[in-house]
Amino acid sequence: MINKHPLPGSERTIEQGTKVIGQCDPAERIEVFVMLRRRQQAKFDALMSRIEAGDPSVKPLTREALAKDYGAAPDDIAKVRAFAAAHGLTVAREDPAARSVLLSGTIAQFQSAFEVKLENYQHHTAGQFRGRTGTVSVPDDLHGVVEAVLGLDNRPQARPHFRIRPPFAPARGHQASFTPLQLAALYQFPQGDGDGQCVGIVELGGGYNTSDLKAYFASLGVASPTVKSVGVDQGGNQPSGDPNGPDGEVTLDIEIVGAIVPRSTIAVYFTQNSDAGFIDAVSRAVHDTVNKPSVISISWGAPESVWTSQSMQAFNSILQSAAALGVTICAASGDSGSSDGSGGGDQVDFPASSPYVLACGGTSLTASGSSITREVVWNDGQQGGASGGGVSRAFPVPAWQQGLSATLSGGGSEPLSGRGVPDVAGDASPVTGYSVLIDGTQTVVGGTSAVAPLWAGLIARINAAKGQPVGFVNAKLYKAQGVCNDITQGNNGSFAASAGWDACTGLGSPIGQKVAGAL
The missing domain is CATH 3.40.50.200 (Peptidase S8/S53 domain)
Incomplete structure (x- = not known):
């Protein structure tokens, strides 16, 4: 009997205004990426606290050194590979430096592998997406090895933070817009x-x-x-x-x-x-x-x-x-x-x-000539x-x-x-x-x-x-x-x-x- 462990922090709930509109096609292929623990976490934490304190003697790591010392351990990646093979999933990409393994398979395979139920949802602003509720589960040998399983759901996560000016007349006498070069000069x-x-x-x-x-x-x-x-x-x-x-x-x-x-x-x-x-x-x-x-x-x-x-x-x-x-x-x-x-x-x-x-x-910001008059x-x-x-x-x-x-x-x-x-x-x-x-x-x-x-x-x-x-x-x-x-x-x-x-x-x-x- 394989014990399954809920992945901490993977809990999903249905937000207000969302309704289930149907099952996912079990044969549909999706990609899910698994993030693994960092090697030498305690040593890395010590390095981070020096960086956070602004210690001038800390030199940036090279990407090669980060991968070697603080990437995913080969054994951990091997465990994910074995898990994928056991569930008929294929490994599409692995990146030890980024501690990620991208898995590809059908919805049915992923539902069984991670003990989740994927359904299609509708939300008044987010539109239609694939989602889940509850937690993602992992077996004994991935417990503590896997930090996150992402991509089972594909609900829109973020929004862009830009605003286009509404069409009204700008105040007279003020410069009402700037090129990036004008701002670089003002600043x-x-x-x-x-x-x-x-x-x-x-x-x-x-x-x-x-x-x-x-x-x-x-x-x-x-x-x-x-x-x-x-x-x-x-x-x-x-x-x-x-x-x-x-x-x-x-x-x-x-x-x-x-x-x-x-x-x-x-x-x-x-x-x-x-x-x-x-x-x-x-x-x-x-x-x-x-x-x-x-x-x-x-x-x-x-x-x-x-x-x-x-x-x-x-x-x-x-x-x-x-x-x-x-x-x-x-x-x-x-x-x-x-x-x-x-x-x-x-x-x-x-x-x-x-x-x-x-x-x-x-x-x-309000400016006059080359100086800021009010901000x-x-x-x-x-x-x-x-x-x-x-x-x-x-x-x-x-x-x-x-x-x-x-x-x-x-x-x-x-x-x-x-x-x-x-x-x-x-x-x-x-x-x-x-x-x-x-x-x-x-x-x-x-x-x-x-x-x-x-x-x-x-x-x-x-x-x-x-x-x-x-x-x-x-x-x-x-x-x-x-x-x-x-x-x-x-x-x-x-x-x-x-x-x-x-x-x-x-x-x-x-x-x-x-x-x-x-x-």
Whole structure:
């Protein structure tokens, strides 16, 4: 008799507004990926605590060293292979460095292997998807070896954090939109073109048109960067022709990074919008031995409450690997204020809430000539969007946020009870947004999605000038004094801006040359 063990954190429930519409076809083939434990976890944890403390003597690991010392053990991979063979599943790909094994088989085979029941569901906003309830089970010899089983369900996991400007007349006398180069000048970015750097961008759908990119960079008078599309699982560069859909996100991200670092290579990792797709794409970017991005920009996310804890932990452990490799990850903090659009109280957005990313919030910016005249928390009201920010319920307070408090809109403040979000900010209001070209149309876009690539571009310039990656930057930024424009006006719902760090704009918007000095 083989004992089965429920996989911790794999519990799925039916969310409100979801109904079962039928059985899955048992003969349909799907791919599921299994994440394994890390070798020498205790030694890795010790390394991470030094990185989190900002210890300057820690050198980034090479991708080869990470794979050898902290990848998946050959014995563990062999156990998954044996398990797959016993259930008629095939091993489609194994990546010891990323600690992942991709399995392929029929729905019937996976249902029996992991003791789950897969059904087709319908949800009023998510549409139709394959889902499950309850936990995933694994046999004795995989108990403690497998950390996550992802891809059994393919419900849409995340949403892009961009907003297209509503069609109304901008206020007279104010510059109502900026090119990324104008913002780089206002934020005093150090000179540079990102030569020799690769910036990774993770996208869960949509695509870009090369004609848009060529026309856009030509209009700015900058060289066109090398843009590579990297398909992950069944993903690829598939523009839909709808600028309001994911194309808007993809094109915005590339145009902002490309304008700031035109001599860089931009690797765009396209995948399916599911927790499995999202996690696999970030993993492929972090462990990419061909393009080797030194900074990765993520403009997608979802409230912490909609992630299973196994997905969140699997994702977070990949973000830890990035920190160990010296790869900086910039993530948008969300566009729906302190509730993150969750409908249920205050929530922060994940992956921005991971302590291993630089979480990027939003401001509303007014400028005159070459200087900023006013910068406040981005909050354009219920319909218009606001900077995501607040306190994580999933992650404890990191070393570099000890002693901080979140200022409340109603007055007063409370000490952080978890990781505070965001870390930094930048222009994000569509009313003062970014001029970009999407699907042939000149458009003004905002959202914290624009801030992640803006910071990624800054970090790529700093990396190029330094000749080595700055890596995990949070500890250094929190220690440094006066490297950001402190935002002290406005709120994002429950939280208010205040002197120093706050749960709307973090430390503030970049003073690029000072950030470079601190890193």
